[in-house]
Structures are given as C-alpha cells and as structure tokens.
Amino acid sequence: MNPIDVDDVLATAAAWRAAGEQVAVATVTETWGSSPRPAGSQMAVTKSGRMAGSVSGGCIEGAVADAAMKTIDSGTPQLLDFGVSNERAWEVGLACGGKVKVFVERLS
Amino acid sequence: MTPDILAALEQAKRDKRPIVLATRLPSGEQQLLPDPSAPDDLNAAAQRALDRDESGTVKLGDTDWFLHAYNPPLRLIVVGAVHVAQALVPFAVPCGFSVIIVDPRRSFASDERFPGVEISTDWPDEAMDKFAPDSRTAVVTLTHDPKLDDPALDRALHSQAFYIGALGSRRTHAARLGRLRELGHGDDALSRIQGPVGLNIEAVTAPEIALSIMAEIVGVRRNAPLPPKAKL
Structure with a gap:
C-alpha cells in the first residue's frame, strides 16, 4: 500500500490547479530555534480560500495566506521572514521563540 | 513553479x-x-x-x-500476516511507510485481510532477498514461528534495515537470539533486534501493540533516546 502522505501538499495543490483554481504554495526554507515545522513543510492556498498543510503551528498561516493572495495576483514570488512575536498581539510571529523563512510561489 | x-x-x-x-x-x-x-x-x-x-x-x-x-517512501516489511499486522497497517501508512506483508500461509496473507497492501506469499528469506531491505526499511517479524521469523531476521541482520523488531516474550526472544547466534550473528548484530518489540506501554490489544511498535520505529528513525529493554 502506498502511504497517504499527509505532507504531500504539493499533490493537493496540483490537483486544485488542475481543477482550475488559482494556487500558491508556501514552503518553509529555513528555520532557527524551536520552530514547529521543519524546512520543506508546505502550505497551499487558493484564490477561492482553500487551504492545505501548514508552515508553523498555526501562528503565521494567516499572514502567509495573505501574502499568497498577492503572489497569486502578481505572479511574483516572495521570501517572507517571521521572527519571534512579542507582547503586541497585532504583530505576526512565532510565540515558540523560533524564526522561519517562507518562500511563496504561484503554481503557473 | x-x-x-x-x-x-x-x-x-x-x-x-x-x-x-x-x-x-x-x-x-x-x-x-x-x-x-x-x-x-x-x-x-x-x-x-x-x-x-x-x-x-x-x-x-x-x-x-x-x-x-x-525521497521515495520508507518501507515497512512485516513478516506474519497476523492480527497485529492488520492493526499495524493503518498506523504505518500515514507515517509515510509503504507496507509489504510477507507470509507463505495464504489463509493469513489474503487480500481480504489486507486490502490494498502489497502481499508476498514467498518464504520469508526469499521475500527478503527480493525486497532487499535498505537503510530506509524497517522489518518487523510477528509470526511467533521460528521457521518463519528466523530466516527473515537472519536476512534483516545482513541488511542495512534501520529498524528490526521481533514480537515475542523475553523468554521467546532469548531463545531466538540463541538460534540466531548459531547462524553466526554476534552480540553487536543481535543488539539491532528490538525484542520484545515495541515501546513498553503495557499494550494489550492488537492496535495497542501496533501503536507501541510504530512508536518505536519512529523513535529509532528520529534518533530518540529510547529506554533500554528489560534484561533478558
């Protein structure tokens, strides 16, 4: 039996793309400290608002999804930096004290 | 992209x-x-x-x-198409393992008992030669029958399998190690075998035993500091 790869976000993204959705994929490219998801972890986002996978423990997915919408519209990839969040609740970051870089690209 | x-x-x-x-x-x-x-x-x-x-x-x-x-999927070769093997499949697959069931007893190794799973009814040593465990392969023997388990363990010890586990009580395991020693395996090689198989979580039911085995496989793969097995 072939494994059901719950991490195979790219396959999900490709299926969405094939079904006519506009899709961006975000990938963790580098981590420092106690970030929850290793490099290579992915999240897919569609223009219509579907989401699969994760790039953190839920701390930065919202911000990444916002960035993904821009990349879907512009076609320009982005390399996002997320550091430690501080007391100010409106700042997006990682409460765990880790840091991550996330690359966002459009599936063309 | x-x-x-x-x-x-x-x-x-x-x-x-x-x-x-x-x-x-x-x-x-x-x-x-x-x-x-x-x-x-x-x-x-x-x-x-x-x-x-x-x-x-x-x-x-x-x-x-x-x-x-x-990388291609990890592989889990399970020798013995027994009840615990059935329980192991649904843990192993989402953990990223491609599962192969080996058991020459066709009444055990049936598609009905293992829907969608690759099954080999070859004798375990032949099956192990065919599937050639590598450093991304885990091997677990579950038959309790030395005629089936021993040849599989012998082949696994000659391979680069990253995990080798054998179901059986401490007494069964001690006797098993004695037989494998006679086949020429030294203490270092034999220490690769996790026996009794699985983390000690006092598992009783087949799914609990399967969970303890899967947890141990993940622990070995991720270099977790696992507690030593109780002395034989």
Whole structure:
C-alpha cells in the first residue's frame, strides 16, 4: 500500500490547479530555534480560500495566506521572514521563540 | 513553479526516484536535481540533502538555494500476516511507510485481510532477498514461528534495515537470539533486534501493540533516546 502522505501538499495543490483554481504554495526554507515545522513543510492556498498543510503551528498561516493572495495576483514570488512575536498581539510571529523563512510561489 | 517542473517532480515521486527541487532565493528560478548540466557543487549539495533526508537552504558562491529533498517512501516489511499486522497497517501508512506483508500461509496473507497492501506469499528469506531491505526499511517479524521469523531476521541482520523488531516474550526472544547466534550473528548484530518489540506501554490489544511498535520505529528513525529493554 502506498502511504497517504499527509505532507504531500504539493499533490493537493496540483490537483486544485488542475481543477482550475488559482494556487500558491508556501514552503518553509529555513528555520532557527524551536520552530514547529521543519524546512520543506508546505502550505497551499487558493484564490477561492482553500487551504492545505501548514508552515508553523498555526501562528503565521494567516499572514502567509495573505501574502499568497498577492503572489497569486502578481505572479511574483516572495521570501517572507517571521521572527519571534512579542507582547503586541497585532504583530505576526512565532510565540515558540523560533524564526522561519517562507518562500511563496504561484503554481503557473 | 512551472507546469513542466511540477509534472517532472510528480513523475519522479510516482517512479519512487529520489529527486531534489532546487529553488534560487529569493528570485524563485527552479530546477530539478541531479542534472548533469547543473554545477557540480549544486548536484553534490542535492545528494547530501537526499542522503540526510533533509530539506534546507544552502549558500553556494553568492547564491542561496533552497533544496527540497523528495525521497521515495520508507518501507515497512512485516513478516506474519497476523492480527497485529492488520492493526499495524493503518498506523504505518500515514507515517509515510509503504507496507509489504510477507507470509507463505495464504489463509493469513489474503487480500481480504489486507486490502490494498502489497502481499508476498514467498518464504520469508526469499521475500527478503527480493525486497532487499535498505537503510530506509524497517522489518518487523510477528509470526511467533521460528521457521518463519528466523530466516527473515537472519536476512534483516545482513541488511542495512534501520529498524528490526521481533514480537515475542523475553523468554521467546532469548531463545531466538540463541538460534540466531548459531547462524553466526554476534552480540553487536543481535543488539539491532528490538525484542520484545515495541515501546513498553503495557499494550494489550492488537492496535495497542501496533501503536507501541510504530512508536518505536519512529523513535529509532528520529534518533530518540529510547529506554533500554528489560534484561533478558
């Protein structure tokens, strides 16, 4: 039996793309400290608002999804930096004290 | 990502071929590796990422490359198409393992008992020779029958399998190690066998035993500090 790869976000993204959705994929490219998801972890986002996978423990997915919408519209990839969040609740970051870089690209 | 790269990547995964997607940061140009036309240092870095099974960013010259390593699935060879084996499949598959069930007893090794799972009814030593466990393979013997378990364990000990586990009580395991010693396996080799198999969580039911086995496989794969087994 072939494994059901719950991490195979790219396959999900490709299926969405094939079904006519506009899709961006975000990938963790580098981590420092106690970030929850290793490099290579992915999240897919569609223009219509579907989401699969994760790039953190839920701390930065919202911000990444916002960035993904821009990349879907512009076609320009982005390399996002997320550091430690501080007391100010409106700042997006990682409460765990880790840091991550996330690359966002459009599936063309 | 272009449709060509996506299609080639998906094809490599279907063919179970190790492959690396290299992305130049931050511009996002991409290529698949290994590729004879790519620079040597980039191909070498890709091979290291595959060997370590770790994706990450590397700096080569002035360029940052994100190397996304895609290895074929891990494999779990289960000798003994018994009840615990049935319970093990639904834990192993989502953990990323491609499962192979080996049991020459056809009444056990049936498609009905293992829907969608690859089954071999060869004798375990022949099956092990055929499937050739490598460093991304775990082997678990569950039959309790030395005629079936021993030849599989003998072959597993001659392989690079990263995990070898054998179901059986401490007394059964001690007798088993005695027999394998007679086949020429020394203490270092025999210490590779996890027996009694699984983390000690006082498992009773088949799914609980399967959970303890799967937890131990993950622990060994991730180099977790596992407690030593009780003395034989």
